Amino acid sequence: MKAWLISYLFNDYPPITISSWGIVLLLLGSSVILIIILRSRIIKTRKIHLQVKYKEDFEGLLTAFIFEEEEYAADSDNYKNFVKQLTTNARNELKREVLVATILLLHRDFKGAPEQRLVKLYADVGLQHYAFKVIKYGSWYEKAFEFTELGQMQVENGLPLVLEYVNHYSTTLREEAQFAAVRMGGVENMRFLQTLRVSISEWQQTRIMQELDLFPLDQIPSFYYLLDAKNASIVIFGLKLIAKYRQTDDPDKLIGLLYHENVKVGLCALDCLIAIDHYPAADELPNLFYTHDAEYQPTIITALGLLGNETHMPFLEALLENTDYDLVMATTKSLIRLGFTLSPSTGLSDFNKEIYKHARYELVP
Amino acid sequence: MGKKVLVAEDEKMTLKAIAFKLQKEGYDVTTADDGKQAIELLRTGDFDLMVSDIMMPFASGLELVTEIKHLNLKTKTLLLSALGQENTVLKAFSLGADDYMTKPFSPNELLVRIKKLIG
16 A cells, blocks of 8 residues: 555656655655644744733732732722722632642731731632633642642631542642642641551641641640541541640540550550650559560660659569660660669679669769 | 842742742842852842842852851842741751741741841
8 A cells, every 4th residue: 555655656757856845745744843833932922021021010010019018008099999909800810720720829828817817819700700711620740739729728618529539649739738728727627647557657637737836726636536446547647636735624534545466556545645744644654564576675664764754663573684775775764764863782783783873973964 | 229139039920929929029139040149149239138048059049148248248038939948947047047947938027037137
């Protein structure tokens, strides 16, 4: 077929004509490609120029708006006209893009009255509806960007939409949705964490904790409900939050978690009991000691030194006969914390005496 | 004529906003959008106060404070930063900064602090 076509097209023409046609086709092709490149460059340059122009316009308008509080009072005609003007602008995609970026930038750097005014303006102009549309139909990175935007502007009515993504298979989308949900819904709406099926990373936990720092302490709810989650990483996160805010609602629940099948949960529960100074938990620690591998035993003994009292000293003294350096060191430190002192009558081995010296130096340098 | 304030901030939007707020309050504001420009202005101008971001190209806010001390200027300094870490704050004060605010900040609080520093 191919050979027949070539023969049909070119066999009746002299070679020079074939070359000319080739050159013409090449030139035409190159011209088309050149035109496409030039056109895209012109469009891009024009877009950049327009972006700069819009940015300057919006910067001026928004700066005046956030600081001229009287002139743009919420019920004033000035404010209504301003909202109307921005609503019209927002219908143009490029203008909307620049407007949102400018609002987000100002919102990032200022707090107090300007921050609240920007949040209200964002809602009144209806910019959240464009974000909702992108979340429904946009690509994954556009969705992730919109989560950030809605979170920053605290668009609470967007929460149900964002919550649909908190268990998404894409890590980026999932984490941005979770973070946005905390920012949008605030501390009262953090119950969604209980429904998370995938582990929540340490990085994500840190981000959420930092976000919680922005809330007044009296608004922070009890996080004990997170201890009922099936996802171990959420239980650990709950324990970290309980420890951070020194919440003492149900210490027995924490003691129960010491025996959790996931050792990390148990150790976090231990940290938590130390953080809230729950001394009665010390009585549970000798039992706990025997249920754990040698790797974790020094941690339990350290906790006993922090939560225990002189009644736990015989248990600790018995452990001094052990040959594991880490365990003996932890035991010695705990004994020192509980008031143990080395006297000539104390029948310690040379190994123990040496460790005692180091432990004492580390605790009281 | 209001008191002379130099505002140094590399984020142009924030720079404009701070300048707008201070001008509205009657201050004579000069702006610089990087550390190098701020140093040049400090050498030629006689400012009552410098409000500066810490993280800036060419010279940081901390370097500007050092420069003010080096030039023996009486310009008071208020540093702004997204860095709220204790060591950055301590370093700022040890270099001689008069005040420090962490971003995001309240413009009204900034104004109160400026009034306290230069009236």
